[in-house]
Structures are given as structure tokens and as C-alpha cells.
Amino acid sequence: GQQVQQSPASLVLQEGENAELQCNFSTSLNSMQWFYQRPGGSLVSLFYNPSGTKHSGRLTSTTVIKERRSSLHISSSQTTDSGTYLCALEPPGFASALTFGSGTKVIPCLP
Amino acid sequence: DAGVTQTPRHEVAEKGQTIILKCEPVSGHNDLFWYRQTKIQGLELLSYFRSKSLMEDGGAFKDRFKAEMLNSSFSTLKIQPTEPKDSAVYLCASSLRTDYEQYFGPGTRLTVL
Numbered sequence: 001g002q003q004v005q006q007s008p009a010s011l012v013l014q015e016g017e018n019a020e021l022q023c024n025f026s027t028s029l030n031s032m033q034w035f036y037q038r039p040g041g042s043l044v045s046l047f048y049n050p051s052g053t054k055h056s057g058r059l060t061s062t063t064v065i066k067e068r069r070s071s072l073h074i075s076s077s078q079t080t081d082s083g084t085y086l087c088a089l090e091p092p093g094f095a096s097a098l099t100f101g102s103g104t105k106v107i108p109c110l111p
Numbered sequence: 112d113a114g115v116t117q118t119p120r121h122e123v124a125e126k127g128q129t130i131i132l133k134c135e136p137v138s139g140h141n142d143l144f145w146y147r148q149t150k151i152q153g154l155e156l157l158s159y160f161r162s163k164s165l166m167e168d169g170g171a172f173k174d175r176f177k178a179e180m181l182n183s184s185f186s187t188l189k190i191q192p193t194e195p196k197d198s199a200v201y202l203c204a205s206s207l208r209t210d211y212e213q214y215f216g217p218g219t220r221l222t223v224l
Contacts, residue, residue, distance in 0.1 A: 048212035100154040
């Protein structure tokens with residue numbers, strides 16, 4: 001079965017709203033990496049988070065290994081946050097290739 | 112410091128052609144990855160090198176896909192022969208080693224007619 005399940009698949013955000021994106025994983029991991037991708041763009045690394053909580057501006061990543069989940073919190077969203085957010089699991093041991101979730105597409109709610 | 116570079120950015124090929132995509136990892140990085148991204152399948156691993164040695168060769172892609180790393184600063188991905196279902200964005204990434212984040216290049220958008 002799928003090792004990394006990401007939710008929701010899409011999310012409509014009004015400016016100023018907060019949002020929580022989730023990744024659940026079914027295998028053990030070395031770390032979870034979160035990426036941002038604009039349409040037609042490449043992947044920009046947001047966080048490399050093996051466990052605990054990390055902050056970067058309006059973004060917060062939390063990985064809880066025991067509960068097999070990682071989340072990305074966006075606070076006070078802006079229209080420039082629109083795009084796709086992907087989580088990716090780095091497996092333990094020497095095999096470093098990432099297994100990706102299917103992504104959450106963040107869509108701005110225009111007035 | 113230059114990030115991961117990929118060339119060409121766009122490639123259009125006829126069915127049956129051979130194409131070669133190129134990647135230069137971040138200087139000093141030991142791990143190099145080739146991924147493919149499509150709307151239906153998402154991101155899939157094609158190949159993974161550590162210190163120029165092939166560690167993982169995505170099983171489903173073995174037949175017509177061949178990645179090589181002749182030196183630590185350059186890798187190629189050859190698709191031979193191309194098929195229309197190969198149309199996708201091909202992404203190269205590098206990492207210092209295990210336990211370090213991966214950095215992605217801008218990708219090569221391949222269209223096979």
C-alpha cells in the first residue's frame with residue numbers, strides 16, 4: 001500500500017486564514033522533508049524535519065514519529081502561498097531516496 | 112554556491128528517438144537522484160547514486176532508462192527509445208549524504224510525440 005498519505009488533496013484558503021496540511025506514513029523513517037512547488041516550477045525545500053517542531057516565518061513543521069505523522073502549518077495565509085505542498089519520507093538506513101506524498105494543492109479564495 | 116543545474120529545460124522528441132538529459136549536482140554533494148513527475152503518478156524515483164555508485168535503479172524503469180554518473184559533478188539520464196508515455200518532468204536532486212535534505216534542480220520537461 002501507499003507509504004505516505006497526504007491530506008487534504010486540495011484546500012481553498014482565504015487571505016489571513018490558517019491551514020494545516022497532514023502527512024501520515026506507514027513505515028519507519030529517517031526524516032520527513034516538506035517541499036513547495038509552483039505550477040511548472042521545481043521543488044523548493046521548506047523543512048527537513050526528523051522529529052519535533054521547526055519554524056520558518058509563517059510556516060511550522062511538526063513530525064511525531066510515534067504517531068507516524070508530520071504536519072505543515074501555514075499561518076495568516078497570503079495569496080502567494082498558493083501552489084502545491086509535498087511531503088516526502090526519507091527511509092532509515094542507507095537508502096536515502098524519498099517517497100513522496102501526492103501533494104496538497106492550495107488555492108487562493110479570491111474576493 | 113550554484114544549486115542543482117539541469118539541461119535542457121525543455122525537450123521535444125519523436126517516438127523512438129534517444130534523448131539524454133543532464134544534471135550537475137551541488138558541489139560537494141555525495142548523493143544524486145533522478146525522479147520523474149507526472150500528474151497521474153506524482154513523483155517517482157528513477158535512479159539513485161551515492162559517491163558515483165548506483166544504489167537504486169527504479170525497477171519499473173530499467174528497460175529503456177539508463178542513468179550514469181561518470182564523475183562526481185555530472186550525471187546523465189538516457190531514455191532509449193522514447194515513447195509518448197515518457198512525457199513528464201524529469202527532476203534531478205542532490206544531497207550531501209543521508210540525514211541531509213535534498214535539493215532539486217529546475218527539471219527538464221520532456222514531450223514525446
